[in-house]
Amino acid sequence: MTLVLPTAAPRRKANFTAYELTVFGVVAALFLLALIGPMIAPADIYTSNMLETLFPPSAEHWLGTDDQGRDIFWRLVAGSRLSLFATVLVVILYSIIGMIVATLATVGPRWVDELLMRITDIGLSLPGLVVSLGIATVLGPSLQSGIIALALTGWPMTARILRTTMRRTMEQPFVEGARILGVSRTRLMLKHVLPNSLDVLIVKWAGDISFTMLILAGLSFIGVGAQPPSPEWGAMISGARGYMSIAWWAVAAPGAAIVINAVAFALLADILQVRRDPSLQA
Amino acid sequence: MGVDTILTDGIVPAQLRQRPEALLQVDQLSIDIATRDANVRLVDNVSFGIGRGERVALVGESGSGKSVTAQALMRLNSRVKLSGRVQFDGKDLLSLSNSQMAAMRGQRMGMVFQDPMSSLDPLMTIGDQVAETLRIRGVSKREARQRALDVLDELKVERAAERLDSFPHEFSGGMRQRVVLAMALVGEPDLLIADEPTTALDVRVQERVLDLLDEISRRRSLAVLLITHDLGIVAGFADRVMVMYSGRIVEENEATLLFAEPQHPYTRGLLEAVPRADITVDRLRSIAGAPPAPGARPSGCTFHPRCDHAMAMCSSVEPGETITPLGARVRCHLYGAG
Amino acid sequence: MAYLRLISQRLVMTVLTLWGLATLVFVMIKLIPGDEAQVAAGPGASPEQVASVAKRLGLDMPVVQQYLNFLLRLLRGDLGTSVVSSKPVLTELAAVLPSTIELMILASIIGTLVAFPMALVAATYRGKAFDGITRIIAVTGGAMPAFWLALMLQFFFGNVWRITPISGQHSFGISSPNLTGMPTLDALLAGDMVGFLDAMAYLILPAFVFAIPFAAQVFRLLRASLLGVLASDMMLPVRAKGASTSRMVLRHALPNSLLPTVSLMGVLIGGMVGGAILVETVFARRGVGSFLANSVALKDTYAVLGAVMFVGIAVCLVNLVADVITLMLDPRIRGAQFRVGAK
Numbered sequence: 001m002t003l004v005l006p007t008a009a010p011r012r013k014a015n016f017t018a019y020e021l022t023v024f025g026v027v028a029a030l031f032l033l034a035l036i037g038p039m040i041a042p043a044d045i046y047t048s049n050m051l052e053t054l055f056p057p058s059a060e061h062w063l064g065t066d067d068q069g070r071d072i073f074w075r076l077v078a079g080s081r082l083s084l085f086a087t088v089l090v091v092i093l094y095s096i097i098g099m100i101v102a103t104l105a106t107v108g109p110r111w112v113d114e115l116l117m118r119i120t121d122i123g124l125s126l127p128g129l130v131v132s133l134g135i136a137t138v139l140g141p142s143l144q145s146g147i148i149a150l151a152l153t154g155w156p157m158t159a160r161i162l163r164t165t166m167r168r169t170m171e172q173p174f175v176e177g178a179r180i181l182g183v184s185r186t187r188l189m190l191k192h193v194l195p196n197s198l199d200v201l202i203v204k205w206a207g208d209i210s211f212t213m214l215i216l217a218g219l220s221f222i223g224v225g226a227q228p229p230s231p232e233w234g235a236m237i238s239g240a241r242g243y244m245s246i247a248w249w250a251v252a253a254p255g256a257a258i259v260i261n262a263v264a265f266a267l268l269a270d271i272l273q274v275r276r277d278p279s280l281q282a
Numbered sequence: 283m284g285v286d287t288i289l290t291d292g293i294v295p296a297q298l299r300q301r302p303e304a305l306l307q308v309d310q311l312s313i314d315i316a317t318r319d320a321n322v323r324l325v326d327n328v329s330f331g332i333g334r335g336e337r338v339a340l341v342g343e344s345g346s347g348k349s350v351t352a353q354a355l356m357r358l359n360s361r362v363k364l365s366g367r368v369q370f371d372g373k374d375l376l377s378l379s380n381s382q383m384a385a386m387r388g389q390r391m392g393m394v395f396q397d398p399m400s401s402l403d404p405l406m407t408i409g410d411q412v413a414e415t416l417r418i419r420g421v422s423k424r425e426a427r428q429r430a431l432d433v434l435d436e437l438k439v440e441r442a443a444e445r446l447d448s449f450p451h452e453f454s455g456g457m458r459q460r461v462v463l464a465m466a467l468v469g470e471p472d473l474l475i476a477d478e479p480t481t482a483l484d485v486r487v488q489e490r491v492l493d494l495l496d497e498i499s500r501r502r503s504l505a506v507l508l509i510t511h512d513l514g515i516v517a518g519f520a521d522r523v524m525v526m527y528s529g530r531i532v533e534e535n536e537a538t539l540l541f542a543e544p545q546h547p548y549t550r551g552l553l554e555a556v557p558r559a560d561i562t563v564d565r566l567r568s569i570a571g572a573p574p575a576p577g578a579r580p581s582g583c584t585f586h587p588r589c590d591h592a593m594a595m596c597s598s599v600e601p602g603e604t605i606t607p608l609g610a611r612v613r614c615h616l617y618g619a620g
Numbered sequence: 621m622a623y624l625r626l627i628s629q630r631l632v633m634t635v636l637t638l639w640g641l642a643t644l645v646f647v648m649i650k651l652i653p654g655d656e657a658q659v660a661a662g663p664g665a666s667p668e669q670v671a672s673v674a675k676r677l678g679l680d681m682p683v684v685q686q687y688l689n690f691l692l693r694l695l696r697g698d699l700g701t702s703v704v705s706s707k708p709v710l711t712e713l714a715a716v717l718p719s720t721i722e723l724m725i726l727a728s729i730i731g732t733l734v735a736f737p738m739a740l741v742a743a744t745y746r747g748k749a750f751d752g753i754t755r756i757i758a759v760t761g762g763a764m765p766a767f768w769l770a771l772m773l774q775f776f777f778g779n780v781w782r783i784t785p786i787s788g789q790h791s792f793g794i795s796s797p798n799l800t801g802m803p804t805l806d807a808l809l810a811g812d813m814v815g816f817l818d819a820m821a822y823l824i825l826p827a828f829v830f831a832i833p834f835a836a837q838v839f840r841l842l843r844a845s846l847l848g849v850l851a852s853d854m855m856l857p858v859r860a861k862g863a864s865t866s867r868m869v870l871r872h873a874l875p876n877s878l879l880p881t882v883s884l885m886g887v888l889i890g891g892m893v894g895g896a897i898l899v900e901t902v903f904a905r906r907g908v909g910s911f912l913a914n915s916v917a918l919k920d921t922y923a924v925l926g927a928v929m930f931v932g933i934a935v936c937l938v939n940l941v942a943d944v945i946t947l948m949l950d951p952r953i954r955g956a957q958f959r960v961g962a963k
Binding site: 353356358381384385386387388389392393394395396397400401402403404405406414415418419449451462465466469 | 852853854856857858859860861862863864867871872875876949950951952
């Protein structure tokens with residue numbers, strides 16, 4: 001009876017501001033550095049040079065040297081692959097776990113959904129760092145243990161968010177249509193529901209990388225993650241802590257590297273989030 | 283009903299008729315919004331007036347710009363750019379400072395919104411929300427509460443005294459809409475803008491709310507601008523009707539004349555879409571197609587792609603405003619060169 | 621009684637969560653490489669000691685029986701025994717817990733005092749320079765590794781500028797009788813202003829380390845939440861009443877944003893317990909975190925798992941309290957009991 005008819009929404013083009021492009025550029029550069037870092041770093045960063053220990057930053061050693069006389073700048077460059085890729089690996093691993101849980105909860109019978117979401121709730125309310133610490137202690141201190149521990153504790157948020165989006169996608173007309181046409185559940189899930197739910201995750205990933213990098217470094221710092229003399233940044237800070245009062249740069253530099261990465265990914269997450277929800281825009 | 287109009291005895295063209303003293307005068311109001319890519323014109327060169335105590339309806343489909351216009355009159359939406367002139371009781375609203383404009387709101391002009399479910403603060407009591415209009419003006423707590431109570435009584439909210447301290451979730455939709463009305467009326471404004479005030483309510487509650495509005499507007503000689511997509515609720519209420527399409531007012535006339543002799547093909551389409559008790563129809567005719575998006579309006583007359591009477595010139599030449607012998611202000615090539 | 625039902629739902633959820641955690645800890649104990657009795661008795665234990673520990677823990681029984689015994693021991697408050705000190709883990713933790721609580725309280729206060737005004741101003745002047753700058757500061761503040769921040773603050777404020785003490789909880793010789801386990805509160809109770817200021821000086825840097833990411837997160841959520849409320853349909857009528865922006869923010873947006881913010885603050889304060897592992901270690905403060913870190917360093921696995929269980933319980937309780945506060949703040953739920961009762 002009324003004349004409320006849909007109007008076509010004007011298409012939005014993706015125009016990026018200079019600020020956004022800068023953040024994208026920095027993130028890309030960080031990935032590139034992680035990729036080529038270990039290849040361009042000189043070999044002597046793994047060996048001691050007792051003649052050049054604890055040099056402050058200079059033209060020759062941009063960020064100074066550590067207690068073994070190793071160049072800190074090049075150790076950071078070499079370690080960027082370990083730090084960033086380990087972080088990304090953790091996020092990939094727990095995203096896979098989260099996807100499996102969410103998919104099972106969506107396609108499975110009601111009790112499976114109920115059970116999995118209860119477990120997810122339990123996982124959500126546990127302190128991730130503390131449980132990871134416990135797991136890593138049991139597994140024995142190493143970077144692998146840290147990665148496994150964080151993968152095992154990180155998935156619940158992903159599972160919960162994905163399940164909610166999947167449920168919503170399942171109710172969309174096009175999925176309904178496909179189901180009526182006789183497309184199998186599994187195929188429907190893999191071809192339609194999962195891809196349509198992913199854009200939610202992409203925003204989350206950027207924030208997750210930032211957050212996970214901090215926790216992973218924290219585990220190394222306590223001593224259950226990567227062990228010195230590994231150039232993983234958390235381990236570098238842990239190793240340099242003892243002589244910080246005479247060579248503060250050995251602690252400051254790897255920390256700054258973590259901050260640069262974590263901030264870059266956090267800003268990326270912020271940008272992506274605002275793009276999804278323009279009401280947050282400043 | 284032919285396109286040509288008949289000048290009947292006793293019907294005086296609008297421009298000759300005695301107009302009530304203008305309370306609100308809108309001249310050449312345009313509303314633009316800047317998106318990431320471009321400037322989009324939501325409302326284009328709209329002019330109209332509302333007299334003291336007069337009841338005017340602004341009718342159109344969703345997306346026609348009627349709500350944007352309503353909000354612009356009170357400068358509620360800070361994200362749009364307004365140009366033109368809006369005079370209220372001799373004051374140019376668009377040139378007021380923000381705080382001067384805030385002083386007009388609630389006191390001189392009140393507004394009621396579509397969805398009473400989301401129009402109230404869930405965490406504040408009904409009494410406080412109604413009294414807030416007065417508290418902003420520095421009215422004492424006691425007096426504001428008393429006046430809030432009076433307005434709720436006037437709006438026939440049962441046991442209003444006991445319910446001042448209730449929260450919105452304890453009220454039904456119709457009751458909430460009365461609370462929203464009370465918030466707008468407690469400051470005793472001269473103009474009430476009601477944006478789809480009954481759309482979210484069921485039919486019986488709709489009628490009751492409209493009757494209340496009718497009663498109060500007469501008693502207080504309150505001018506009302508009723509914004510709606512539903513011509514059905516306009517008939518018994520409005521003195522004058524303006525029809526909006528795609529950001530422009532395409533027809534304006536006295537309510538009785540507009541209903542009896544709709545001029546613009548769009549108005550006729552709208553009227554045919556309204557179920558009427560006095561006419562038996564097999565099915566409701568509605569207008570084919572959808573109104574254009576504000577950023578993608580057709581050239582010429584923006585209605586031409588949906589118009590049964592479209593002529594060659596309609597797609598290229600924008601129709602100007604014509605006053606027909608019946609007193610309608612129309613934008614359509616069927617009525618002279620404009 | 622909708623209100624009581626919701627609270628009991630939360631309670632059941634908390635119990636379930638703790639049961640889940642207990643199960644997880646049990647599985648971890650079983651996964652420890654090597655002989656469990658040997659690990660529990662410590663590396664230097666004699667064969668007789670190992671045998672007695674094995675008997676005490678019932679390691680000869682079937683796994684299901686062991687699991688039930690483990691749960692029963694937890695219910696009695698037995699979180700295991702530290703190999704290093706031979707004391708019950710719970711006793712050790714109870715002694716250091718107040719110190720951690722003191723730190724968390726001060727950090728939450730500082731963080732709240734920073735975040736709330738900033739978020740309110742940013743939301744009021746949305747899109748202005750202040751809003752943009754604070755947003756970037758908040759993102760940066762939230763992306764700081766806590767232990768590194770602790771090290772840097774300690775180095776510059778303590779070593780270089782000598783504004784604050786470097787580590788510990790109070791100066792040598794200044795100590796009030798230990799009543800609560802919180803040095804600042806103890807000093808206040810003893811009426812010792814010098815002692816209070818001294819303990820405060822030791823507390824302030826670690827508190828800031830926690831307060832910075834806390835404030836950053838609270839700021840971001842509160843700002844987003846305020847903007848969400850301000851953009852909602854609810855605000856148009858308020859604006860139409862003639863309310864100023866500050867009134868809209870303070871009277872309407874803030875109360876409505878408080879619900880999600882309090883929930884988040886609960887989660888964040890719970891998370892601080894985890895962060896304490898790093899920060900307390902850096903500042904050499906007694907506390908739950910440094911106990912955990914020490915146990916890790918000493919390879920005292922049982923103590924680590926006991927402390928993990930303990931922290932899990934603490935975090936769940938903080939979350940529970942935050943949930944209950946959230947429920948009480950909401951008249952839709954708070955009022956329910958009266959309405960139902962009236963009918």
